[in-house]
Amino acid sequence: MKILLVEDDPQLGASLERALHHDGSVCEWVKTAEDAELALDVSFFDLIILDWMLPDQQGIYFLKEARKRGVTIPVLMLTARTATSEKIEGLDGGADDYLTKPFDLDELFARLRSLGRRREVKASSELVIGGLRLCPDRHEVSLNEEEIQLSKTEFLILQKMMESQGRYISKSQLEEYAYNWDNCVTPNAIEAQISRLRKRLGSGVITTLRGVGYKVEKV
Amino acid sequence: MKILLVEDDPQLGASLERALHHDGSVCEWVKTAEDAELALDVSFFDLIILDWMLPDQQGIYFLKEARKRGVTIPVLMLTARTATSEKIEGLDGGADDYLTKPFDLDELFARLRSLGRRREVKASSELVIGGLRLCPDRHEVSLNEEEIQLSKTEFLILQKMMESQGRYISKSQLEEYAYNWDNCVTPNAIEAQISRLRKRLGSGVITTLRGVGYKVEKV
DNA sequence: TAGGCTTTGTCAGTTTTCTGTCAGACTAAC
DNA sequence: GTTAGTCTGACAGAAAACTGACAAAGCCTA
Numbered sequence: 001m002k003i004l005l006v007e008d009d010p011q012l013g014a015s016l017e018r019a020l021h022h023d024g025s026v027c028e029w030v031k032t033a034e035d036a037e038l039a040l041d042v043s044f045f046d047l048i049i050l051d052w053m054l055p056d057q058q059g060i061y062f063l064k065e066a067r068k069r070g071v072t073i074p075v076l077m078l079t080a081r082t083a084t085s086e087k088i089e090g091l092d093g094g095a096d097d098y099l100t101k102p103f104d105l106d107e108l109f110a111r112l113r114s115l116g117r118r119r120e121v122k123a124s125s126e127l128v129i130g131g132l133r134l135c136p137d138r139h140e141v142s143l144n145e146e147e148i149q150l151s152k153t154e155f156l157i158l159q160k161m162m163e164s165q166g167r168y169i170s171k172s173q174l175e176e177y178a179y180n181w182d183n184c185v186t187p188n189a190i191e192a193q194i195s196r197l198r199k200r201l202g203s204g205v206i207t208t209l210r211g212v213g214y215k216v217e218k219v
Numbered sequence: 220m221k222i223l224l225v226e227d228d229p230q231l232g233a234s235l236e237r238a239l240h241h242d243g244s245v246c247e248w249v250k251t252a253e254d255a256e257l258a259l260d261v262s263f264f265d266l267i268i269l270d271w272m273l274p275d276q277q278g279i280y281f282l283k284e285a286r287k288r289g290v291t292i293p294v295l296m297l298t299a300r301t302a303t304s305e306k307i308e309g310l311d312g313g314a315d316d317y318l319t320k321p322f323d324l325d326e327l328f329a330r331l332r333s334l335g336r337r338r339e340v341k342a343s344s345e346l347v348i349g350g351l352r353l354c355p356d357r358h359e360v361s362l363n364e365e366e367i368q369l370s371k372t373e374f375l376i377l378q379k380m381m382e383s384q385g386r387y388i389s390k391s392q393l394e395e396y397a398y399n400w401d402n403c404v405t406p407n408a409i410e411a412q413i414s415r416l417r418k419r420l421g422s423g424v425i426t427t428l429r430g431v432g433y434k435v436e437k438v
Numbered sequence: 439t440a441g442g443c444t445t446t447g448t449c450a451g452t453t454t455t456c457t458g459t460c461a462g463a464c465t466a467a468c
Numbered sequence: 469g470t471t472a473g474t475c476t477g478a479c480a481g482a483a484a485a486c487t488g489a490c491a492a493a494g495c496c497t498a
Contacts, residue, residue: 407474407475410474410475410476411475411476413474414474414475414476414477417475417476427474427475429472429473429474430472430473
């Protein structure tokens with residue numbers, strides 16, 4: 001895991017850097033918000049550990065700016081402050097987690113693992129709804145542990161529906177997703193695909209709301 | 220945001236449920252791991268608040284099992300324990316965040332927002348009046364936790380009425396909203412829709428004020 | 439390259455569901 | 469009791485969705 005550590009306290013910074021290295025992570029340690037910004041522009045990071053107080057800027061302002069610029073990397077804030085109102089400011093400013101000094105290194109690592117895991121989960125992102133399971137990487141689908149063969153388009157459509165997590169998804173959305181608008185197809189193409197999907201998954205898995213769209217039901 | 224609250228302490232549970240409702244979230248409160256599992260099988264949630272100690276199972280085991288089964292919903296664990304080793308166990312068991320009792324409600328909300336944001340869950344603007352709940356996002360309606368199927372137009376009309384928050388809303392307003400004036404329909408079209416809505420929601424939910432309009436009553 | 443198999447969009451016919459209209463009943467207010 | 473407004477069951481037209489058949493296209497194998 002590649003971590004950007006933004007901490008101006010030389011002692012804490014050094015020991016954190018050492019500990020992170022020891023933990024098997026790659027760590028870039030910067031001491032100012034300006035350097036942090038530079039680092040973000042230049043490299044890719046999985047995680048940011050951000051001190052609340054920095055010499056050139058409040059960490060929280062740096063964070064807010066970064067979020068505005070579209071940085072979505074998980075951020076764990078460090079601070080000596082324990083006041084709840086400030087924790088809230090931090091979390092609402094875009095932090096994903098929050099730790100008050102002094103803290104236990106092991107807890108820090110556990111929180112980092114938790115933050116990092118989420119990213120991995122998203123990356124591998126097996127989709128599960130009830131007994132239905134879809135693995136985009138492997139291009140596999142199973143229903144109640146039983147494998148089901150789907151064609152390419154059927155798979156795409158089911159994936160899109162499962163990604164929307166129980167929300168109805170319209171035919172035009174599915175069309176856009178499955179055909180990229182390149183191919184002009186009739187709306188009936190989607191209907192046909194849904195019909196074929198139902199034949200394979202059994203009825204009851206995909207429900208229709210007239211005029212709205214389709215969704216995958218928990219079965 | 221739809222939240223599953225797993226907490227056996229009746230006092231804490233009740234006050235959390237109230238607070239979450241007040242915050243605009245939909246909250247399903249269960250007291251045992253078994254019920255939590257059931258709830259997960261049946262409904263979709265954006266977030267889980269999980270107590271460490273449950274009557275039938277340790278919350279952490281429940282969580283580990285759920286993660287194994289592919290549940291990726293963010294989880295915030297609640298506990299009276301402050302020992303770091305247990306925090307670590309919680310986080311490594313699949314929790315996304317951790318809060319020790321007693322905690323500040325505002326901090327809890329901030330952490331929930333942070334978790335929800337991470338998931339890129341749009342803060343779904345749930346409409347709630349008494350036991351009636353409407354989620355425009357999911358196109359779902361429930362009355363006293365029981366789901367109710369509505370057609371597209373019925374849904375639109377109920378939504379408009381619920382948005383006007385206890386004020387009477389006239390037939391012509393509803394007509395404008397539901398038909399965009401494109402379709403010239405008789406006022407009776409709305410009356411028919413109201414009649415159908417009443418059939419589904421039960422009488423007493425929608426009241427009429429002659430010459431003025433309709434409103435949704437707290438039930 | 440031919441033949442067989444699968445995939446998939448289209449068509450057409452069918453089915454399902456929705457929904458506006460009508461007519462007659464009902465109701466509250468005067 | 470009258471009247472205007474509202475309610476609701478029945479109905480029918482329309483819209484949306486479903487599905488079997490088919491054919492074009494792609495792919496694999498011999």
